Amino acid sequence: MVDAAVGGKTGIDLKEGKNLAGAFWQPSMVIEDTDCLDTLPDELFTEGMAEVLKHAFIMDTELFTVLKEKADNGHARSIREDPEFIEKMVAMNVADKVSVITEDTIDNGRRQTLNYGHTIGHVIERDSDFKLAHGVCVAKGMGIIIDASVAAGRLSASEAETMKGLIAAYGLPTEDDITPEQAVAGAMNDKKKRGDMISVIVVDKIGSSEIVKMTPDEFLGFLKAGCER
Ligand code: GLY
DSSP states (O other), rough: OSSSSSSSSEEEEEEEEEEEEEEOOOOOOOOOOOOGGSSHHHHHHHHHHHHHHHHHHOOHHHHHHHHHHHHHOOOOOGGGHHHHHHHHHHHHHHHHHHHHHEEEOTSSSGGGGGGHHHHHHHHHHHHHHTTTOHHHHHHHHHHHHHHHHTTTTTTTTHHHHHHHHHHHHHHHOOOOOOHHHHHHHHHHHHHHHOOOBBEEEEETTTTEEEEEEOHHHHHHHHHHHHHTT
């Protein structure tokens, strides 16, 4: 509802990796009824929050602020009980997604920023034989990139703590035991890889993100430094 429903990306997972076969196919209409969320078990709802947090981190300080306010007031795990908040939150996410895909429908530019946390998340997901939920893996991927970004001097330690604290407040993990070597090897199969370069999405400041092209060796060094923090 907050991500995949908008943008016309269709795909299937292959044993080699996540979403490796697919096409862009825009629907003629998207109807979102937030009451449908009431049918979800808590784990699935929580999983979806990874994409919400992603939007806040990469592009939306207003969304970040409302999510943080809820968390600071101890209500992060009970947002399901606040239908007005849910409706506002979903609308903010849809607006974010629409603004990105209007600018870049076929993933050649800004749309790639939506891959924040996904390059590593997809490897974790595939290595779990798709048993771990997508949102859980994306949250872990964001945590790993956050650590690496601090080690690279691209993100302040205090913003990193805030981001990781917010992911945890919404019930998602920020760590995984994947090694940098496994992450890089897996990223070489990612559908977003172009040529020999890996597009790494980095948040330098909450609310803004950048696509950083790295060679596999550069990506390895980036991740290793993050592990040593
Ligand atoms: N879910 C990311 C995208 O639609 O590009």
